[in-house]
Amino acid sequence: MGANVETTASFVALVIYQSTxxxxxxxxxxxxxxxxxxxxxxxxxxxxxxxxxxxxxNVISMVEWRDRESFAHFRQSEFGRAGAQLATELHPKAxxxxxxxxxxxxxx
Numbered sequence: 578m579g580a581n582v583e584t585t586a587s588f589v590a591l592v593i594y595q596s597t598x599x600x601x602x603x604x605x606x607x608x609x610x611x612x613x614x615x616x617x618x619x620x621x622x623x624x625x626x627x628x629x630x631x632x633x634x635n636v637i638s639m640v641e642w643r644d645r646e647s648f649a650h651f652r653q654s655e656f657g658r659a660g661a662q663l664a665t666e667l668h669p670k671a672x673x674x675x676x677x678x679x680x681x682x683x684x685x
């Protein structure tokens with residue numbers, strides 16, 4: 578019907594950071610600055626999004642890469658290693674995802 582099975586090898590890094598309502602916006606702004614400063618220029622970067630949970634308890638980042646290898650290259654870069662170290666200190670919950678299907682309202 579409206580779902581399309583993905584045929585590309587794109588790769589998504591979904592990371593959930595614990596937060597509090599008073600610190601949520603600051604954490605989200607930090608993630609955005611990181612994306613604007615370094616991730617945007619990395620080979621294979623497709624797009625990134627930052628979400629705020631309504632309850633104020635989480636900041637979620639979703640970064641899409643052209644493929645798993647592009648993500649691995651990012652993680653091995655100086656910036657990627659520094660980001661991984663910082664993330665480890667924050668104890669996030671990370672999910673490494675391969676898109677399976679998309680529901681698109683314009684398809685029938």
